[in-house]
Amino acid sequence: MKIALLGGTGDIAEGLVLRWSKVGHEIFIGSRSDEKAKGIASEYIEKLNDLGIESKIHGMPNADAAKAAEVVIITIPPEYAAATISQIKDSFTDQIVVTPVVSMERQEDKSFVYSPPPHGSSALEIKEALPETARLVSAYHNLPAKELSKVEEDLDYDVVICGDDEEAKEVVKKLTEEIPTIRVLDAGPLKLSAMIEAITPLIVNLNVKYKQHFSVKFT
Amino acid sequence: MKIALLGGTGDIAEGLVLRWSKVGHEIFIGSRSDEKAKGIASEYIEKLNDLGIESKIHGMPNADAAKAAEVVIITIPPEYAAATISQIKDSFTDQIVVTPVVSMERQEDKSFVYSPPPHGSSALEIKEALPETARLVSAYHNLPAKELSKVEEDLDYDVVICGDDEEAKEVVKKLTEEIPTIRVLDAGPLKLSAMIEAITPLIVNLNVKYKQHFSVKFT
Numbered sequence: 001m002k003i004a005l006l007g008g009t010g011d012i013a014e015g016l017v018l019r020w021s022k023v024g025h026e027i028f029i030g031s032r033s034d035e036k037a038k039g040i041a042s043e044y045i046e047k048l049n050d051l052g053i054e055s056k057i058h059g060m061p062n063a064d065a066a067k068a069a070e071v072v073i074i075t076i077p078p079e080y081a082a083a084t085i086s087q088i089k090d091s092f093t094d095q096i097v098v099t100p101v102v103s104m105e106r107q108e109d110k111s112f113v114y115s116p117p118p119h120g121s122s123a124l125e126i127k128e129a130l131p132e133t134a135r136l137v138s139a140y141h142n143l144p145a146k147e148l149s150k151v152e153e154d155l156d157y158d159v160v161i162c163g164d165d166e167e168a169k170e171v172v173k174k175l176t177e178e179i180p181t182i183r184v185l186d187a188g189p190l191k192l193s194a195m196i197e198a199i200t201p202l203i204v205n206l207n208v209k210y211k212q213h214f215s216v217k218f219t
Numbered sequence: 220m221k222i223a224l225l226g227g228t229g230d231i232a233e234g235l236v237l238r239w240s241k242v243g244h245e246i247f248i249g250s251r252s253d254e255k256a257k258g259i260a261s262e263y264i265e266k267l268n269d270l271g272i273e274s275k276i277h278g279m280p281n282a283d284a285a286k287a288a289e290v291v292i293i294t295i296p297p298e299y300a301a302a303t304i305s306q307i308k309d310s311f312t313d314q315i316v317v318t319p320v321v322s323m324e325r326q327e328d329k330s331f332v333y334s335p336p337p338h339g340s341s342a343l344e345i346k347e348a349l350p351e352t353a354r355l356v357s358a359y360h361n362l363p364a365k366e367l368s369k370v371e372e373d374l375d376y377d378v379v380i381c382g383d384d385e386e387a388k389e390v391v392k393k394l395t396e397e398i399p400t401i402r403v404l405d406a407g408p409l410k411l412s413a414m415i416e417a418i419t420p421l422i423v424n425l426n427v428k429y430k431q432h433f434s435v436k437f438t
Binding site for chain 2: 111185195198216
């Protein structure tokens, strides 16, 4: 498939790009800066070359990356995500859009708390920024970036998703389960996203305390 | 230890009573009705007898159960929990109090959403109902009652706890890890409880969809 990663320059973007390239998908890295996007695309191509994997990765401005793709992942920091999507709203028609966006606040005691926008969740904020034809799925909030980027390693995690378009969720499920050995669990409609997003700051706190890169599994 | 289960007549109470009795703790079942508490206590004693386990289980009104115990578990439905604690506030001095209370709402589409009280979480609401000397720990939100009650089975779950009293959390951790093979993870201060509580409705939705009794594990 043609997959765009907007702001695809850090965090979980790298792992997703490497792993999806490995199974043959075409990747469109978006950034505010065309130059930065192209630079990062070259880096990913080189990393994959070193692993003996040929890839189709292109760098371009966010708007063009969104237009070029069937599936668009919003790997943009929470404070910019909805505003960026608003700015490039015209680039979206009926793409599947995936939001892993989580908004959290660091407290004085250094613990993180879930701090959703007034919409109730980042997913609902982003839904409002998108045209109604775009099909939003909330997913990937709790994938540990570091483990994800180790492309040779299996990941014994659950990815919990939610969304209002069943077909879009099915596509995201299939794409995600191409990453061995992730399991996708569908939690229901998009309005439940807050409960998935809230797990992320919890995991961040646990990671700090236990010096781990936790993800979550439902057993 | 002397452990009270207030409203200890259903859900996770049974599993906790059976498993803690098995390792020798003394149990105080509390209920609004003394008669009901004594009836349930007899049932638990009988169940344990059938398993060849001798137990020390007593039934009594909630206020007396709270007074008698070093650790008090609030297994009361969310809509009554804080009010019940308020009513028997005088029964608490410096006990360790454990809240597994989660408030959720069923939507028209039958999905459940986390619906905390105005305090931000059920834990913070219950904290306000208790005297300041009581040491509140938030825990056990996501233990599946049915699996918990099968006393011969190991439980490969994580129990995520939070609270402001380190010693109290340590006691709860030890008590909990007497249930094989649960692992306790400390998420930090009590004010983070909302993020733990919010996992419960998520799991309820997953249970309905996948016909499972999910619990959670951080891997």
